[in-house]
Amino acid sequence: MTRHSLLSFLMPTVMVATTSWIFVAPTNAREPFPIDPLWASADFRRAFTGAYGTDGRIEPGINTAERDVLDTVATKMRANDRTGAIATLSDNPLTSGSAALLFSLGSLHFEDGNVDVAVKSFEKALAAYPNFRDAHRNLAIALVQQAKLDEAEPHLIRSMELGSRDGLTLGLLGYIHASHGRHQAALQAYRLAQLTMPSEAQWKLGEAHALLALNDPRASASIYGELLSHRPADANLWMNQADAYLQIGESPLAIANLEFARRLGKIEAAEIISLGHLYLNETMTEDAVACYREALTAATPAPFDKAIDAIDALSRFQHWTGARELADLISNSPAYAAKLASSPETPKPALRTLAHFERVRALIELETGDATSAAVRVEALVKRDPLDADSLVLLARFREKEKRIPEAEMLLEQAARDPEHESAAMRALGEMRTRDGRYAEAIEPLKQALRLAPDPRLEDYLKAVEQVADLRNP
Structure with missing residues (x-):
């Protein structure tokens, strides 16, 4: 046939x-x-x-x-x-x-x-x-x-x-x-x-x-390298190899890859935020802030939650000037205006994200000398949602600064009723009592926090508090 x-x-x-x-x-x-x-x-x-x-x-x-x-x-x-x-x-x-x-x-x-x-x-x-x-x-x-x-x-x-x-x-x-x-x-x-x-x-x-x-990230990175030798303008390959480098623990190589993709102009704002996080981990703070700024002011800016992640990251590193700059950029950006507004019809996830932003803003204001505005902001969050454990913990910090210790303790105990926040609230309560010189009273909440979320640093802190308490009460 x-x-x-x-x-x-x-x-x-x-x-x-x-x-x-x-x-x-x-x-x-x-x-x-x-x-x-x-x-x-x-x-x-x-x-x-x-x-x-x-x-x-x-x-x-x-x-x-x-x-x-x-x-x-x-x-x-x-x-x-x-x-x-x-x-x-x-x-x-x-x-x-x-x-x-x-x-x-x-x-x-x-x-x-x-x-x-x-x-x-x-x-x-x-x-x-x-x-x-x-x-x-x-x-x-x-x-x-x-x-x-x-x-x-x-x-x-x-x-x-x-x-x-x-x-x-x-x-x-x-x-x-x-x-x-x-x-x-x-x-x-x-x-x-x-x-x-x-x-x-x-x-x-x-x-x-x-x-x-x-x-097997090394073998993976090697294959990406082979592909890049033929397709050096492929931004996705640079980013994929960066992911492999991160799994190896080679953060500087990952940064170099992402910078190459960034200069090709082919990575999105959310990925520029990730590059900023890597710079921050390497204590290259100004480079991190530059990445965050670029991501927030891009023609298509980073998603709202990613933008908040950037402010959170700078806050953890106590870079308050940069964090405040980003918070102001978000607050004044038309691109984020809809995300910053709320109404009775606003979905709960969006309200939680907005509350997160307000808490971060309050923390920045507290650390940059505007404690009054910060307290008002957090009080409004607690009034809106009395069960918002994160806001209760933050408001307790303000009350401690105002020397309203009993009220601060009450707020932390209320926050601890939320199982997801019990450890953090108990830790904050123990640390506050330690700062107040009440070492013996600090031990039990610190132990409770340690049981819920084991942490070597907290364990060392608890031992030190117990030693001081023993010295005070022989």
Whole structure:
């Protein structure tokens, strides 16, 4: 029987999705790399250019009438008449009962970007010939492009059971494994995929992602380095390698990578915030503030919660001048105006975020000499939500400064009723009593805080308090 080319299909080009990363705390549970660039690659097109053969176990036979239809379709395709080729198959009464013609019709629809229609054609081809290997594989590809990974997986596996061992099948199976958190299986699939598609960057990216998820960041960073030697303007690669460097503990290398991506102008404001955190961890405070400032004043500024994270970070490092600058930027920015407003209809999560910002502002005002305004701000928060444990703890600090110790203790005891804040409130109570010279009374709340949240520094602090208490009460 004459062999006929079963039309290759070219996936429509899709814009690459950007990935946002949290660099300060690398995680193994990240999203898989974007698969979209695969559809436009030359290796993908070559992998889908196959020959229709005569293996009756995995391919339906073609009779003379079907062969004539395929010849007509091939002639129209050589003339770049895809519409005519689709019409030839769609209008022919043979197509509805022919697995081969349905498969070819699905291929043409897929090439034309009509993925939904292509899926139906492949499904009909499989209904007519259940062991049609390439129909299983190509249906799986279409389903992956539709992000229907659970539906795609059994068809990929079935195509492999029927003998498919090409890089595309294995690589996409790796992608599905990674999407479900099966990183060891993903790693094996990506490596096997590269045996027949060694130049496909998506499989190298998948391998690097899997290695990082399996706690092998050095190997992952090495692969990203190889990819960067060919694609130095790819900001995502610089950021991904930075993530690997952070998992190794090489913060300076991660900073260098993120700076390169930043200068390419291809990272978002939220990632610039993360770069600022890294600078702050290296005590490069001015560089951190510059990053935060850039992120808050960008054309598309950082999300409100990320902006607050920046102020929080500077507050933890007691960089009050920088923290106040950022707080003022947020307060005066039209981009954040809606986030700073509240009404009875405002969702609770948004109210909690706004309260967080108000608390941080109050703390900054307290530390920069504007304690009166700060106290008023926190009092308003407690009035709005008497069960807001964070605000109760902060208000207790103001009452202590005002020498209203009994009221401060009452606020901390009230905050401790919230299980999530009990440890922090008890610790604050013990520390306040210590500052007040009541060492023996400080011991029990400090012990309670230590039981709830073990901390070596708190343990040392408690021992010191106990020693002083013993000296005071021999």
